[in-house]
Amino acid sequence: NPGELLFTLTDPASCIFEAAPVEMVILPGVDGQFGVMPNHVPTIAELKPGVVSVQEAAGGPLTKYFVSGGFASIGEDSKLAVSTLMAAPLEELDADAIKTGLAQYQAAYEKATDDMVKSEAEIGVEVYQAMSYAISEA
Structure with missing residues (x-):
């Protein structure tokens, strides 16, 4: 069609x-x-x-x-x-799990000494921030 x-x-x-x-x-x-x-x-x-x-x-x-x-x-x-x-x-995203995940990735980013670990943590922060924003707009 x-x-x-x-x-x-x-x-x-x-x-x-x-x-x-x-x-x-x-x-x-x-x-x-x-x-x-x-x-x-x-x-x-x-x-x-x-x-x-x-x-x-x-x-x-x-x-x-x-x-x-x-x-x-x-x-x-x-x-x-x-x-x-x-x-x-x-609607299946869990606000509490998102807050926890975001905090974990932010902490990992802050204490990362290796570029690869820091990059992975930065990606995690970006994804969890986007999830947090998405549910706040829903």
Whole structure:
């Protein structure tokens, strides 16, 4: 169907959407949020940690998922594939666990003496800060 966007969202553990027909998807690109609708120009985009919003039907509600970053590939056939290391419905995120995780990564960053350890801690801080922001906006 030419007016249809087929959306796939996967992480290593699961396939949340598999070539599902949707109206629109809003993605957290590294250069800012952007929307994808049918007939979008073919693109590959890097995603930062943040919220993927999916509108399954015209005028319908947005279903929101947190992703840890990743890549979006938009084909000329109106197929959108998002690959991420972690994806979860926004309502399943636990505020207390996020606070704990953020504190652990901030502490690891502060005491890191090795560049690799410091970089890994910095990534953890970025992901947990994005999760914290996502649930505060929900």
